[in-house]
Amino acid sequence: MLLNRRDFVKRAAVAAAALPAWTPIKARGESAPPIRVGMTDWNLGLRGDITKIALARQIGLDGIQVSLIFPADGGLHLRDPRIQAQFKQAALENGIQICSLAIGSPGKSRLPLHTNPAAAILLVEAIEVARNIGTTDILLPILGDSHIDMSNRREVETFVAMMKEVARYAEKAGVTVAIEDWLSADDNLRLLDAIGSDYVGIYYDARNIKSRLHDPYGEPARLGRRIHQVHVKNGPKLLREPELVDWPRLAQEYYQIGYRGWYVLETDAPSKDVIADARANAEYVRATFRMPLV
Numbered sequence: 311m312l313l314n315r316r317d318f319v320k321r322a323a324v325a326a327a328a329l330p331a332w333t334p335i336k337a338r339g340e341s342a343p344p345i346r347v348g349m350t351d352w353n354l355g356l357r358g359d360i361t362k363i364a365l366a367r368q369i370g371l372d373g374i375q376v377s378l379i380f381p382a383d384g385g386l387h388l389r390d391p392r393i394q395a396q397f398k399q400a401a402l403e404n405g406i407q408i409c410s411l412a413i414g415s416p417g418k419s420r421l422p423l424h425t426n427p428a429a430a431i432l433l434v435e436a437i438e439v440a441r442n443i444g445t446t447d448i449l450l451p452i453l454g455d456s457h458i459d460m461s462n463r464r465e466v467e468t469f470v471a472m473m474k475e476v477a478r479y480a481e482k483a484g485v486t487v488a489i490e491d492w493l494s495a496d497d498n499l500r501l502l503d504a505i506g507s508d509y510v511g512i513y514y515d516a517r518n519i520k521s522r523l524h525d526p527y528g529e530p531a532r533l534g535r536r537i538h539q540v541h542v543k544n545g546p547k548l549l550r551e552p553e554l555v556d557w558p559r560l561a562q563e564y565y566q567i568g569y570r571g572w573y574v575l576e577t578d579a580p581s582k583d584v585i586a587d588a589r590a591n592a593e594y595v596r597a598t599f600r601m602p603l604v
Contacts, residue, residue, distance in 0.1 A: 348373030
């Protein structure tokens with residue numbers, strides 16, 4: 311049966327969505343799996359903007375991380391089922407996968423997430439949104455005002471109790487909530503072990519760790535399969551320019567632990583040409599993170 315272009319794109323997008331974040335390391339001699347490169351919508355210009363899906367296609371990306379903005383921010387937002395349908399359709403028509411849903415800033419009145427009771431409601435809503443738009447990954451940043459003081463027993467216990475309940479909904483929906491934070495691998499393991507769910511993982515951002523904590527090298531091995539998705543960025547520079555992070559070294563570490571998930575660009579446009587700079591960064595990731603078979 312011959313397929314027209316739109317049917318082909320839809321089938322390809324559905325097939326891509328079914329790919330797992332992790333795949334076994336292949337035997338020697340087999341071809342390596344393709345590197346999947348996405349990008350955050352805010353680095354493409356604006357959070358929660360459906361037109362950034364077509365821009366991702368124009369750049370040549372495989373996916374996009376879209377933002378769940380909040381009703382108080384004004385304008386359209388993904389909590390509206392009609393908007394969810396529009397995003398899903400735009401992704402299918404452009405052959406772009408929504409690789410994850412990012413929790414935008416919920417506003418000062420709802421922070422910090424680890425002590426404000428509104429947080430659990432917002433997260434459960436986000437799980438429903440993620441399922442409806444066709445992604446299985448949520449980026450939950452516990453940064454800034456939501457940073458957890460691991461020496462504060464109340465903060466830790468409150469966050470763990472909340473995430474235990476959120477994880478029940480995540481498991482039913484087949485969605486993983488991945489935490490991005492400024493904590494060490496050991497502290498993250500403490501949190502995840504206390505939560506006790508495979509549907510809560512880590513969104514690893516090596517540059518955040520390097521700039522705020524310590525060298526990230528060796529942490530992928532500590533976290534292993536708890537790493538569910540990865541941000542790649544280089545401050546104000548292109549990825550190919552020297553900066554804080556040794557990306558070839560980290561690429562080897564991700565490969566060695568068997569990570570075969572998305573590499574999501576959270577990159578600026580130093581030349582002010584978003585398309586050209588995003589293409590350059592995507593090319594760098596595809597070249598650097600495609601490791602030789604072991």
